[in-house]
Structures are given as structure tokens and as C-alpha cells.
Amino acid sequence: xxxxxxxxxxxxxxxxxxxxxxxxxxxxxxxxxxxxxxxxxxxxxxxxxxxxxxxxxxxxxxxxxxxxxxxxxxxxxxxxxxxxxxxxxxxxxxxxxxxxxxxxxxxxxxxxxxxxxxxxxxxxxxxxxxxxxxxxxxxxx
Amino acid sequence: xxxxxxxxxxxxxxxxxxxxxxxxxxxxxxxxxxxxxxxxxxxxxxxxxxxxxxxxxxxxxxxxxxxxxxxxxxxxxxxxxxxxxxxxxxxxxxxxxxxxxxxxxxxxxxxxxxxxxxxxxxxxxxxxxxxxxxxxxxxxxxxxxxxxxxxxxxxxxxxxxxxxxxxxxxxxxxxxxxxxxxxxxxxxxxxxxxxxxxx
Numbered sequence: 001x002x003x004x005x006x007x008x009x010x011x012x013x014x015x016x017x018x019x020x021x022x023x024x025x026x027x028x029x030x031x032x033x034x035x036x037x038x039x040x041x042x043x044x045x046x047x048x049x050x051x052x053x054x055x056x057x058x059x060x061x062x063x064x065x066x067x068x069x070x071x072x073x074x075x076x077x078x079x080x081x082x083x084x085x086x087x088x089x090x091x092x093x094x095x096x097x098x099x100x101x102x103x104x105x106x107x108x109x110x111x112x113x114x115x116x117x118x119x120x121x122x123x124x125x126x127x128x129x130x131x132x133x134x135x136x137x138x139x140x141x
Numbered sequence: 142x143x144x145x146x147x148x149x150x151x152x153x154x155x156x157x158x159x160x161x162x163x164x165x166x167x168x169x170x171x172x173x174x175x176x177x178x179x180x181x182x183x184x185x186x187x188x189x190x191x192x193x194x195x196x197x198x199x200x201x202x203x204x205x206x207x208x209x210x211x212x213x214x215x216x217x218x219x220x221x222x223x224x225x226x227x228x229x230x231x232x233x234x235x236x237x238x239x240x241x242x243x244x245x246x247x248x249x250x251x252x253x254x255x256x257x258x259x260x261x262x263x264x265x266x267x268x269x270x271x272x273x274x275x276x277x278x279x280x281x282x283x284x285x286x287x288x289x290x291x292x293x294x295x296x297x298x299x300x301x302x303x304x305x306x307x308x309x310x311x312x313x314x315x316x317x318x319x320x321x322x323x324x325x326x327x328x329x330x331x332x333x334x335x336x337x338x339x340x
Contacts, residue, residue, distance in 0.1 A: 038288045040325035040332050042230055043246050074279065074287035075181050076197055078224055078248045078329045098286060101246055102329065106286055114285040129249040137197040137223040137267070138166075 025090035027055040027062075032084045039079045043101075048082035051101050051126065062088055062097060065105045065117035073116035076137050078102045078128070103127050103134075143309045149214030155305065156201075159189070159210045164198030165217035166267070172215065174265025174320030175307060176222055176327060177335040179277040179292045185210065188274060197221060199272030201306060207298030209306055212274075215314065221272030223328045224252040228263050231326070248329055264327035265320055271310060275299055275335060287331065294337040307340040 035048035068077070080101035088097050088107070095109040103122035107115040120130060143153045150158055178199060180188045185204040192198045192212060199221040202210045213219045227243035229235035235243055243251055255263040276299075279290035295303065311318055323335040 036288060038332060039329060040226070041246065041329045042226065042244060047244075047246065070287065071181060071191060074290075074331070076223065079288060079331065080246065080329065082246070100288075102248070108285050128247055131249050137220040 022091050025059060025062075025088065025093070027058045028087045029053065029055065029058065029084060030086040034083050034085070036081045036083055039081045041079070041081050043081040048101075051082035051084065053084045053099060053126070057126070058084075058086065058088070058097060058099065060121065061099055061105050061117075061119040062093065062107065064121055065119040068116050068118050070114075070116050073104060073106075073118075077104055077118065077134065079104065080128075101127055103130055143313045145215055145313060149216035151211050151215075153309075155209055155302075157208060157210050159202075159212055160214065161189070161192040161195075161198060161212050163195035164192050164213050164219050166220055167218050169216055169218045169269065171269055172271055172314045172316055173260035173269040174322065175271045175273060175310060175316060176265060176322055176324055177303070177338045178221060178272060178274045178324045179279070179334050180274050181279055181287075181292075182276065183278050185276050188276065199274040201271070202274045202276065203299050203302045203306070204276050205296050205299065207296070207302040209302050215271060218267050219272055220267055221274075222265070222267045222270060222324070223330075224248040225255040225264050225266055225327055226329065227251050227255060228261075260320060261317075264322060266327075270320075271314070271316075273303065273306065275303060275338065279331060279333070290331070290333075292331065292333040292336065300337075300339065303338055304340055 032052045033049045035045040082101040083098055085098040088095060095107055098106045103119045105117040105119050118134060143151045145151055182188055185202055188202055197220045198213060199219055200213045200215055202212050229239060230243040275295060277293045279287060279292045284290050321340055324330050325332050325334050
């Protein structure tokens with residue numbers, strides 16, 4: 001009886017262990033180097049064509065970008081006409097992403113919630129050089 | 142004409158004083174220009190709430206009904222502009238070398254270069270401009286990407302108040318009318334911000 005219970009427990013633990021294996025996150029890039037024309041920058045469709053992100057950059061952006069409010073995203077951060085977008089799926093996160101050359105990231109979850117972020121580890125030459133004032137309109141002092 | 146007292150607060154029946162000392166970021170030695178903004182919010186209260194946090198803000202705010210609030214002293218800098226775009230690139234007056242530099246998307250570098258110049262060689266900045274916020278949302282709100290939203294048109298009362306305020310500020314502070322700009326002209330912003338403002 002005790003042996004049967006022990007065998008059962010071992011089997012259960014093994015099953016739980018198997019379930020803990022998580023699939024790797026998946027990034028899909030649907031648009032790359034897109035020019036929006038929505039922002040008052042001097043970028044052109046030609047220059048935006050050079051803004052081409054890869055899966056590694058998108059993964060890093062989604063995992064490390066800091067949260068900002070919608071107001072800060074819309075009103076205070078530098079914006080760019082050059083964007084890339086696609087989908088992302090991991091056990092914790094699933095949704096659509098949009099990343100621009102000014103290091104701004106939007107993550108739209110499947111449930112409809114939207115997160116606004118700043119990817120502070122973005123680096124030149126693909127992105128632009130952030131400085132310490134990036135979450136305010138401080139520049140110009 | 143508007144008269145400003147020693148604290149830089151307007152003395153005029155058309156202007157309601159609602160000063161947020163926390164958005165003042167140091168003395169403004171001279172005023173060279175005016176920058177027009179739209180708040181992105183539906184009410185003046187939403188802007189006042191964010192002013193209480195003490196980061197970004199402007200000197201005046203024009204509500205939907207045309208009420209003009211002064212929110213910071215005209216002798217104080219406020220953070221309302223951000224990184225400057227290249228003025229010579231917009232006005233086709235750059236040297237060949239600067240044209241090459243300014244054509245690259247490098248807002249930090251461009252801003253650094255611009256700040257070595259003075260107005261009118263560059264656009265007015267936080268250092269030397271008055272900011273006027275106009276209450277107005279970018280729509281539709283159910284569009285998750287704010288870049289794809291379009292700022293609503295100014296109400297008739299706002300148009301009248303903005304026109305009145307600019308006329309009186311240019312007189313009182315001796316600002317050239319050539320140094321009045323919408324925010325997207327001077328920085329990297331949604332093209333439609335303050336697009337319907339005129340002066």
C-alpha cells in the first residue's frame with residue numbers, strides 16, 4: 001500500500017516537473033522600416049527603410065523596456081516616423097508590439113489592455129541616443 | 142495690456158491665476174518666443190493634476206470655454222518644449238556640413254547643436270519661451286497608438302482666447318510674432334498638435 005502511494009507520488013511529481021517546461025518566447029516581425037508620416041521629424045521613407053529590427057532586439061525591448069504613462073508616451077517623449085511592428089507570444093505575455101526609432105514601445109495585450117514603454121537600452125546607430133531626461137520635456141535647459 | 146507683477150504673475154481680469162510653483166524650473170532670463178501645445182486631455186483638471194507632479198508644464202492653459210489660466214510665472218522656465226529640431230534644416234539655411242548632420246535622426250545631437258545658437262538662429266526652447274497649453278484631446282481614444290490619433294480642433298472660445306493672449310503677451314514681453322510656433326514645428330511630435338491654432 002505504502003509502496004503504491006510512493007509510486008503514485010513520484011509519478012505525480014514527474015508529471016508536474018514536465019509541465020514546468022516552458023516554450024521559448026516567439027517574436028514575429030510583420031512590418032519593418034515603415035515610414036508613418038505622422039510625426040514632425042525630418043525623417044524620410046528612404047531613411048526609415050534603414051530602421052530594421054530583428055527578433056533579438058524586439059525581445060530585449062519587450063523584456064526590458066520601462067513603463068511610462070500614456071500621457072508621457074504621447075506628450076513628452078521624442079517620437080519618430082520610423083516604426084516596426086509584429087506579434088509576441090510567451091507564457092506570460094501575448095500580443096502586438098510596435099517599436100519606433102525613438103525607442104518607444106507599445107504593447108497591446110490580447111485582452112485589449114495597452115502598455116506604453118520606453119526601451120532605455122536601445123542603442124545607436126539603429127535607434128537614437130537617449131539621455132537622462134527622456135521621460136520629461138526637460139531638454140532645452 | 143497685461144501687466145506682470147514682480148513675481149511674473151499677470152494682473153488682468155481675463156487671466157485666472159492658478160500658479161503651480163513646482164513646474165517652475167529656474168529663472169528665465171529672457172523671453173524670445175511662444176510655443177503652442179494641446180494637452181491631450183479632456184479637461185483642464187487633468188493637466189492640473191499632472192502639474193502637481195511637478196515635471197512638465199507650461200505657463201498658460203486655455204480651457205475649452207476659453208478661460209485663460211496662468212500656471213507658472215513668466216520669469217520662470219518650464220519644461221514644455223523638449224528636444225529642438227534643426228531650424229536651419231526647416232528654413233533651408235544650413236551650411237552643407239550642418240545639413241548633413243541635421244538630416245540624420247539624432248534628436249539628442251541636434252538639440253545639443255541647436256542650443257549653442259540663439260534665437261532666431263534656432264527655435265525658442267525651455268530656456269527662453271512661454272508655453273501655452275490648450276485643452277484638447279487627440280482622437281479617437283480607442284486607437285491604442287497615440288501617433289495615429291488626431292488632435293481635436295480648438296473651440297471658438299479657445300481660438301479667441303489664444304489670439305487675445307498671444308497679442309497681449311507679444312506686447313507685454315516684447316516677443317517677435319515671427320517667434321511663435323506650434324509644438325510640432327520645434328520638436329518631434331504628433332503633426333496634428335495645435336494644428337488649428339492661429340494667431
